[in-house]
Amino acid sequence: MERTFYTEADLRAFAAQFARLLRAGDVVALSGPLGSGKTAFIKAAVAERLESDCVTSPTFTFWHRYGGDPPIDHLDFYRIESPREAEELGIEGALAGASILFVEWPERAAHLLPEMCFAIDLEGKGNGPRTMRLRGPRELQL
Numbered sequence: 397m398e399r400t401f402y403t404e405a406d407l408r409a410f411a412a413q414f415a416r417l418l419r420a421g422d423v424v425a426l427s428g429p430l431g432s433g434k435t436a437f438i439k440a441a442v443a444e445r446l447e448s449d450c451v452t453s454p455t456f457t458f459w460h461r462y463g464g465d466p467p468i469d470h471l472d473f474y475r476i477e478s479p480r481e482a483e484e485l486g487i488e489g490a491l492a493g494a495s496i497l498f499v500e501w502p503e504r505a506a507h508l509l510p511e512m513c514f515a516i517d518l519e520g521k522g523n524g525p526r527t528m529r530l531r532g533p534r535e536l537q538l
């Protein structure tokens with residue numbers, strides 16, 4: 397599926413709708429260059445599932461766990477420099493399949509992620525529109 401979001405609000409609305417359809421064990425890998433909107437997408441998804449507007453940008457390094465049922469995990473592999481480094485992060489808890497997992501920069505540690513995941517590619521920068529491509533292991537009514 398491909399969509400264009402002309403504003404951040406458009407992207408956030410889609411992310412919220414998408415988030416409602418997720419369940420425990422789902423992994424959502426978000427790729428795209430710096431500033432393309434990966435974190436914006438995840439924040440809107442988390443806010444929707446937690447029914448809270450107070451999700452702020454976490455100052456975590458690699459892994460942040462939000463509450464919720466199932467819980468939501470957020471990994472960011474941006475700073476990973478080698479596959480070995482990724483294995484030493486102690487993020488097994490996020491990969492155990494009991495949560496909904498969002499991953500930024502998944503290509504930096506792709507070997508740690510399951511093959512069956514939702515892959516979201518974002519393109520665009522600044523205040524310009526974003527183009528999103530979404531592939532997934534099952535059809536979603538979006």
Ligand SMILES: Nc1ncnc2c1ncn2[C@@H]1O[C@H](COP(=O)(O)OP(=O)(O)OP(=O)(O)O)[C@@H](O)[C@H]1O
Nearest residue numbers: 402403404407430431432433434435436522523526
């Ligand atoms: N249509 C849009 N969709 C998403 N974000 C937008 C849009 N227009 C402007 N923005 C802005 O673009 C920025 C996207 O930043 P964001 O942190 O989500 O990017 P990122 O992909 O997570 O980058 P990084 O790789 O550095 O983590 C935000 O400041 C957001 O307000």
Ligand SMILES: [Mg+2]
Nearest residue numbers: 434435436500
């Ligand atoms: Mg980000």
